[in-house]
Structure formats: C-alpha cells, structure tokens
C-alpha cells in the first residue's frame with residue numbers, strides 16, 4: 001500500500017493521514033516524462049480516491065468514509081485541488097476553470113464524543129463535499145501540529161509537485177534539488193551572464 005499519487009514523484013511524504021492532502025495535490029500532471037493527471041477522467045479519479053481512502057483508513061486505523069464521486073464532483077474536485085495548490089504556495093492555475101469555482105473555504109463537519117470521552121471530528125456532506133470536509137479536517141490537524149507549513153509546492157512553477165519538507169529549518173524549495181533546483185540555478189546563471197554582457 002502507498003499513497004499512489006505522491007509515490008509517482010518520489011518525494012518526502014507527509015506524516016500519517018495528513019498525506020491524504022498531499023496525495024490529492026499530487027494527482028496533478030508533472031514530472032519528466034509527464035505523468036497523467038489522475039483527476040482528468042472519472043474512472044481514474046475514482047480509482048485514485050478508492051486507493052487514497054484505503055490508505056487513509058490504514059493510517060488512522062478507522063473505516064474510511066464512503067464517498068461516491070460523480071462527474072460534476074470530479075470537476076469540483078479539480079478546482080479544489082487548484083485552490084489548495086495556491087494555499088501551499090503553488091502557482092495560480094493557468095487553465096480556465098469550467099463553470100463556477102466551488103466554495104472551498106468552508107465545509108461542514110460533525111463533532112462528537114467517542115466512547116473514551118474524546119471529542120472527534122467527522123466529515124459530513126455527500127460526494128466531493130464529503131471529501132473536502134475530510135481534507136479540511138486533515139488540514140486543521142496539520143495546522144495544529146505545526147506541520148502545515150512543511151507541505152510545499154515545488155518552487156519550479158512548471159513542476160508543481162507537492163512535497164513534505166523534512167529539513168531542519170524548513171528551508172526546502174524544490175521537490176528534487178537535482179531536477180528542479182538545478183534548472184533554476186542554470187537559468188539564474190544564464191540571466192546573470194546576459195546582464196553582465198556588454
């Protein structure tokens with residue numbers, strides 16, 4: 001078992017169930033050669049979601065919520081992914097979104113007290129909205145655990161892979177220094193040479 005979308009890019013994986021947020025972000029098309037956008041088709045989006053929820057279930061040792069994704073839901077999810085990407089410092093999406101942008105800045109959730117007296121949060125809603133609820137719960141937990149700021153979009157705007165920065169001072173900028181960092185250094189070097197030319 002693995003977070004299948006993130007595993008395609010061979011990057012640092014976010015801890016525990018927070019990796020669900022990263023996995024959604026990494027359904028995008030990136031890398032060399034370019035991998036498929038897993039949300040491009042309903043079939044691949046559903047397959048990804050089933051695997052991601054199974055992995056999430058294993059991470060939290062609880063049953064995953066049942067989420068049925070339909071075609072309008074897939075389109076909403078694409079827009080949610082784009083907005084999430086901007087939230088973690090990624091570039092604004094260039095593709096025009098089809099239809100209205102979903103209200104991603106709020107979602108319903110259910111609070112309850114479990115048998116051990118602990119307050120728990122459960123996602124609510126149906127379809128893609130239930131998934132967004134779960135994504136926001138994971139984001140809330142990560143922010144409280146001070147891990148949110150370590151989830152980053154690669155600074156190479158043409159790349160966009162999401163990695164979890166495990167460096168001591170949280171200074172990572174590239175999903176892979178050798179791939180995207182070097183390209184940026186070469187570009188900066190060329191720009192300097194041009195600037196210095198008479």
Ligand SMILES: [Zn+2]
Pocket residue numbers: 154155156159160161174175176179180
């Ligand atoms: Zn990159």
